Amino acid sequence: CQFGKSEVIYLGYTINKDGYTPPAERTQAIADYTKPETVSDLRRFLGIVNYYRRAIPQAAQTQSPLTDFLKHAKKRDNTKIQWTPSADQAWQDCKKSVIQATRLAFLAPNAILSLRSDASDTAIGAVLEQRHQDSWQPLAFFSRKLSPAETRYSTYDRELLAIFAAIKFFKHILEGRNFSIFTDHKPIIYAFSQRADKASPRQLRQLDYISQFSTQILHTKGTENVVADALSRINAITMPTKLDAETIALAQLQDDQLNDVQSSTSLKLHLLNIEGHDILCDVTNNTVRPYLPQPLRRQAFDIIHGLSHPSGRATVKELTGRFVWPSIRKDALLWSRHCIPCQRSKVHRHNRTTPNHIDVPDNRFEHVHLDLIELPRVKDLRYCLTIIDRFSRWPHAIPLNNMTAATVAHAFYTQWICQFGSPLTITTDQGLQFESALFTSLSRMLGIHRIRTTPYHPQSNGLVERWHRTLKAALMCNNEAPWPDMLPSVLLGLRTAYKPDLRASPAEMLFGTTLRIPGDFFATAGTPGDPQTFVGKYRQIIQAIKPTPTAHHTKHKLFLLKNLDTCTHVFKRVDSIKKPLEQPYTGPHEVIQRVNDKNYIIRINGADKTVSIDMLKPAYIELTDTHQAPSC
DSSP, X not given: OOOSOSXXXXXTEEEETTEEEOOGGGSHHHHTOOOOOBHHHHHHHHHHHHHTGGGSTTHHHHTHHHHGGGTTOOTTOOOBOOOOHHHHHHHHHHHHHHHHHHHHOOOOTTOOEEEXXXXXXXXXXXXXXXXXXXXXXXXXXEEEEOOTTGGGSOHHHHXXXXXXXXXXXXXXXXXXXXXXXXXXXXXXXXXXXXXXGGSOHHHHXXXXXXXXXXXXXXXXXXXXXXXXXXXXXXXGGSOOSOOOHHHHHHHHHTOTXXXXXXXXXXXXXXXXXXXXXXXXXXXXXXXXXXXXXXXXXXXXXXXXXXXXXXXHHHHXXXXXXXXXXXXXXXXXXXXHHTOHHHHHHSOOOOOBOOOOOOOOOSSTTSEEEEEEEEEEEETTEEEEEEEEETTXXXXXXXXXXXXXXXHHHHHHIIIIIHHHOOOSEEEEOOOHHHHSHHHHHHHHHTTOEEEEOOTTOGGGGHHHHHHHHHHHHHHHHTTTSOHHHHXXXXXXXXXXXXXXXXXXXXXXXXXXXXXXXXXXXXXXXXXXXXXXXXXXXXXXXXXXXXXXXXXXXXOOOOBOOTTTTTOSEEEEEOOSOOOTTOOSEEEEEEEEEEOSSSEEEEEETTEEEEEEGGGEEEOOOOOOSTTSOXXX
């Protein structure tokens, strides 16, 4: 025991004559927040201040010199801030006010607690709050940089890691308390309801730890998660942006391999005094290039390559013009190839593989293809359910007023099954209507086997997808009337049109004879006979019709990216409508299984998805620790 001490630490609080003070680590994340360089960075920090403005005296007046920078600024304005003495003082005062608000907040025994977390590409952050007088009061902040391996986690895994790490950091406060976890990544809220076999061992360990404290994970809009978002993007936790002479000189003095480099390589290094420091440099071609020891090489690459992410060759040229070390070209090319932002953002040649062979059915209406298309709204009609029989190529289009599962299932049953019977197999995409429990139950009840195509890969259901082009072109050519009025006539024309691959029309494949269309002046001469004779001859005609495979219309050469068949991680192309500056690839995603030559199962945000390899490219990943799976 100790007596007579002026202050003691009890239950995490420093207690002295002035009262209670929370430990410094609770506000360290705010204290380490570096001065914003751009308007966007400043707006992010002011989001924290305004979020807690009720707990900050004279918040508007304190941040007034800073809000002047936001006048007439765009939403994502990367304009550099020209700091003035008054703005700099306001910046320091705002930081102190947030820290002071946290120190004045004492943890109430019965207060409602919330933990808000977020993750960026480089860091994770969280804030612990309590509800006080109809507003949230900050209790503590948390932020840390992601390790190189963690930066390669999927968005789902990074968000889960943010919750896990924050609970560990605030463990002494959260133990025995009820609290809610808020995240702006919606898939996380289903983490405790998913099947255990869908989660990786790491996810299971983290979820097990989180469940010891709380299982109530709620979704919040990104605009309402400003504090955790800002903490996950603090500038102070990014890599330094420059190499100075002192750093290089000190690293050279500590380099054990320097003597071997001078004696066993062709580098001719000379000792030069730069900014008061002795540095070994290469002076070939009258260019002074400092020698960089191993610890500084990757940092120099990141500084040069990180500016605009040029190609490997361009990076080599820029790097070799400024620094030297024995394997500089090899290292620069390797690091450029492994750059995750480059692999996500740069579009490469797409894979084009041979389409999967689908067996042609033996009879009519055994295998049909379904899809939905959207057309201009006419009265209440806006969509069409399109159906094609794979054997006869007989097409059908059913106008719909909505795309709900009930509407689609009812149209398919009444307009197709009730006319042509129940098929053995149907092929659809993964639209919500076809994935619904109602459509699944209908298929099971009728004994229909459903083939699901891979997402965003229309080639998998090419028979009906290509027919959409023909249907739309025909409707555009007959635009003198609304499309619902012209659709029956257009369908008649498409059903009687000659198809070269069949050497007949769909009508002939279905009925054994042609249909009479408007414009036929003479009736086709028929062979008189009784009905039984006609039925017998008709059966002979239909039995003589042989199934014909679909024709391949594409003229693209086959191509497959190197290493795709051996890599452990891949990037997935984004084929949906992208926002401006949205990266065209997501990932890297782990390859779980190679189903066949056309499809892989990959893990996306914690869930296993079957994806066509036409949408994938191999991911080149550095092995930085023993836990990282091998890459290409």
